[in-house]
Amino acid sequence: MSATPTRGQVLKLYKQFMKNARQFNDYNFREYFIRRARIGFKENKDVHDSQKLNTLFKEAQRDLGVLKRQSVLSQMYTFDKLVVEPLIKSHGHSRGL
Amino acid sequence: MFRTTLRAASPIASRAISRPLVAKSAFIGASKFVAPIRFYTAAPVDKKEITSRVIDVIKAFDKTAASSEVTGQTYFHKDLGLDSLDTVELLVAIEEEFDIEIPDKVADDLKSVGETVDYIASNPEAN
Numbered sequence: 001m002s003a004t005p006t007r008g009q010v011l012k013l014y015k016q017f018m019k020n021a022r023q024f025n026d027y028n029f030r031e032y033f034i035r036r037a038r039i040g041f042k043e044n045k046d047v048h049d050s051q052k053l054n055t056l057f058k059e060a061q062r063d064l065g066v067l068k069r070q071s072v073l074s075q076m077y078t079f080d081k082l083v084v085e086p087l088i089k090s091h092g093h094s095r096g097l
Numbered sequence: 098m099f100r101t102t103l104r105a106a107s108p109i110a111s112r113a114i115s116r117p118l119v120a121k122s123a124f125i126g127a128s129k130f131v132a133p134i135r136f137y138t139a140a141p142v143d144k145k146e147i148t149s150r151v152i153d154v155i156k157a158f159d160k161t162a163a164s165s166e167v168t169g170q171t172y173f174h175k176d177l178g179l180d181s182l183d184t185v186e187l188l189v190a191i192e193e194e195f196d197i198e199i200p201d202k203v204a205d206d207l208k209s210v211g212e213t214v215d216y217i218a219s220n221p222e223a224n
Contacts, residue, residue, distance in 0.1 A: 011185050012201055018189045041182050 004050040005057040013057070014041050016064055020071045026079045033067060142223060147195075147214045154194050155210070158187055169211040188213075195223040 005013075014037065021033035044056055081087065142150075152167045155177070173179045179187060188204050191213060197220050199207070207213045217223045 007181070008201070008205070011181060014182055015185050015189060015201075015204075018186050022189065022193065038182070038186070045180075045182070 004053050010041075010057070013060055013064065017041075017060075017067065020064070020067050023071045024074045025077065026074055027082045027085050029070075029074060033071075142218075144214060144218050147217050147223070148210070150194060151191060151210055151214055151217070154190050155187065158190060167210060169214060170209065172209045174208065184208075191217075195220075197223050 017037040018034065021030060021037055024030035024033060040060070047053055047056065148169055155167050155171075167177075171177065173184045173187065184207075185204070188199055188207065192199055195217055197217065199216065203216060207216060
């Protein structure tokens with residue numbers, strides 16, 4: 001329980017954050033959570049104190065739970081695309097069959 | 098396996114495309130047994146296309162330091178100046194583009210564009 005999270009675990013957590021954040025339907029929420037995760041992880045990248053790492057890790061896990069729930073909720077509602085969003089989200093799907 | 102079947106059978110398929118299935122099997126004839134043709138999926142993407150799509154994703158990624166030239170030999174950390182977090186993020190974007198899931202063990206070893214392209218090419222689910 002009190003073991004210090006390893007580099008791999010942190011990266012895995014970050015990946016989960018990114019994956020879930022990208023799934024938000026709404027542009028503003030999506031961009032916010034991606035930005036927030038980036039800043040949050042970068043901010044603490046030099047933390048080496050195991051006590052603090054532990055606290056941060058647990059906090060992040062709790063946040064991830066909230067993020068997951070909200071991203072699923074967000075997918076239940078439709079949002080109109082904003083003018084700043086490209087219409088073809090991924091060009092790969094527009095290419096041929 | 099199915100791809101070869103598909104290729105071999107495609108002239109027949111195009112000829113018989115408007116006919117109902119029963120008529121088609123009758124048309125092919127009793128002399129040779131031909132299994133019903135099943136179309137599963139589009140052909141897998143080739144390496145050149147994967148490379149160009151990966152490069153497009155990297156260029157769209159707003160953190161890349163050297164956005165000038167990205168080739169198969171480009172390394173994420175050395176050439177693009179991405180740290181481990183950025184690399185993870187980039188791989189998530191690539192996963193989304195190709196509709197695949199890169200397991201963590203593999204993702205740790207992907208350090209260059211070329212390696213990523215090779216992995217995607219070896220993944221049958223990539224499209």
